[in-house]
Amino acid sequence: MELSGAEIIAQFLEDEGVEYLFGYPGGAVLHIYDALLRADTVKHILVRHEQAATHAADGYARSTGKPGVALVTSGPGMTNAVTGIATAYLDSIPLVVLTGQVPTGVIGSDAFQEVDSVGISRPCVKHNFLVKDVKDLAETLKKAFYVASTGRPGPVVVDIPKDVTDPNIKIPYTYLPTIEMRSYNPVTKGHPFQIKKALELMLRAKRPVFYTGGGVVLSNASSSLRSLVKKLGFPITSTLMGLGAYPSSDEQFLGMLGMHGTYEANMAMHDTDVLIAVGARFDDRVTGHLEQFCPNAKIIHIDIDPSSISKTVQVDVPIVGDVDDVLTTMLEMLKESDGEKASFKVDQSSCDQDLKDWWKKIKQWRKKNCLRYNKKTKSIKPQYVIEKLHEVTKGDAFITSDVGQHQMFAAQYYGFDEPRRWINSGGLGTMGFGLPAAMGTQLAHLDKTVACVTGEGSIQMNIQELATCMQYQLPIKIINLNNRYLGMVRQWQEFFYEGRYAMSYMDSIPDFVKLAESYGHVGMQIDQTSDVEDALKEAFAMKDKLVFIDFLTNREENVYPMIAAGKGQHEMELAPDSELV
Secondary structure (H helix, E strand, O other), rough: OEEEHHHHHHHHHOOOOOEEEEEEEOOHHHHHHHOOOOOOOOOHHHHHHHOHHHHEEOOOHHHHHHEEEEEEEOOHHHHHHHHHHHHHHHHHOOOEEEEEEHHHHHHOOOOOOOOOOOHHHHHHOOOEOOOOOHHHHHHHHHHHHHHOOOOOOOHHHEEEEHHHHOOOOOOOOOOOOOOOEEEOOOOOOOOOOHHHHHHHHHOOOOOOOEEEHHHHOOOHHHHHHHHHHHHHHOOOOEEEOOOOOOOOOOOOEEEEEOOOOOHHHHHHHOOEEEEEEOOOOHHHHHHHOOHOOOOOEEEEEEEHHHOOOOOOOOOOOOEEEEEHHHHHHHHHHHHOOOOOOOOOOOHHHHHHHHHHHHHHHHHHHOOOOOOOOOOOOOOEEEEHHHHHHHHOOOOOEEEEOOHHHHOOOOHOOOOOOOOEEEOOOOOOOOOOOOOHHHHHHHHHOOOOOOEEEEOOOOOOHHHHHHHHHOOOOOEEEEEEEOOOOOHHHHHHHHHHHHOOOOEOOOOOOOOOOHHHHHOOOOOEEEEEHHHHHHHHHHHHHOOOEEEEEEEEEEEOOOOOOOOOOOOOOOOOOOOOOOHHH
């Protein structure tokens, strides 16, 4: 069939199985919008800001594993989307962002609403394309989806000049089910010799620890990870992005590690002699002071991205490959090692005793109970709200968050047992992410419970999306931990700036109940601890309504444990009143 460029885009999205397209129209993309009006299966979601379009597509991608897709116009449409593109890039989320561009004949002339989309996005995309000929459009779109979703995932921008979508120029269109790119062939199979070498090191370890990250979630490796950890009996910890890949309720899970990780997780990391890093990138929030990071450990690193290996921390056994494939191979090799033709043998009795001694030490660290907090206060503790949120939702909700103290409280106290349930901006730390990400997540899981944990600072960055939620009847529950401060900024100012709270307080906060109601939603304000549980139950009982719950929380509550900048993992600061609880 012969189609125009705009019609090719609409038809391709249908053929590719795209369910939702998050976007905002403008002059450079009007031909595309006209064609989308006649599309049968692609549902367009009209956001109120282009940043929200990319965050919503991001939330959809994180919660499903499928590429999220956004469409924005040229100029400010594209620049507004950059924050969402960078957010996806830092967390390796598969996005395809279609950006409108001025006609090819005026590119470079400072035409109305022209920006160099390729140049602007280059530092924060996995790849980008400028389509100058309609004949290249279908193949380029296929390449974009392929690049975004394979290897280490990431966002891909396709910049499309308006004349490429001219409805009067039609060419033959054929959908390509698969595509090959000579210059792009990600390695998925780990080298057998390296895997064997890693296993030998693991099985001789006296104090082993699994350190897992978002790569486990991205590669859908949760099942193989759980099997391997259970078979070996090793302790396991997780980064912020890896939460849920291994159940937090399991006794072998030490909790999250890093700047606001648990005492036992960070101490185990510091004392380990064999660290098995799986789909993690040794982020600075995890390692602390690099010279003190895992000082006595041999390090195994499994990652699909070769550029991530030994980038910040030198490793001893690198394994490049898909995490699920490598872990599955490890399980197979372990099974074979029990037979007569095993390629390696280990003195299991000696290893078992070492592991028992290691667990005794970890149990001593656990006695610190580092997440205790003082409940004997009149004001609402944010930790308490998250604990009750977990109880009311039975730990089965999709939780999105913004960035700040509330994000850390959600990570510490919700307790994620399944992957793709924790949707947050880890690498870029983007305020304003939570609500639009919840929209994309809710659309992907219409029959599931979705809650957005946020703060009064973050929620106002994309609060206009309450209108989008009303238009598409999205029954998201907003848990606003309102301490009338930019909480994490205030905490750092207390610790490191002698309590000089420069511009971290809020002098003018809207009435969130009235604001939610003005958009057509339900609003509540809760200021008593005794009302927290009932309010949550009431809100989640409203299955077909968005409910905004404004919890007035303790103003000066801090996130503990905390590792200050320049400190090692073993140099944590615990809550001053934790021993009194």
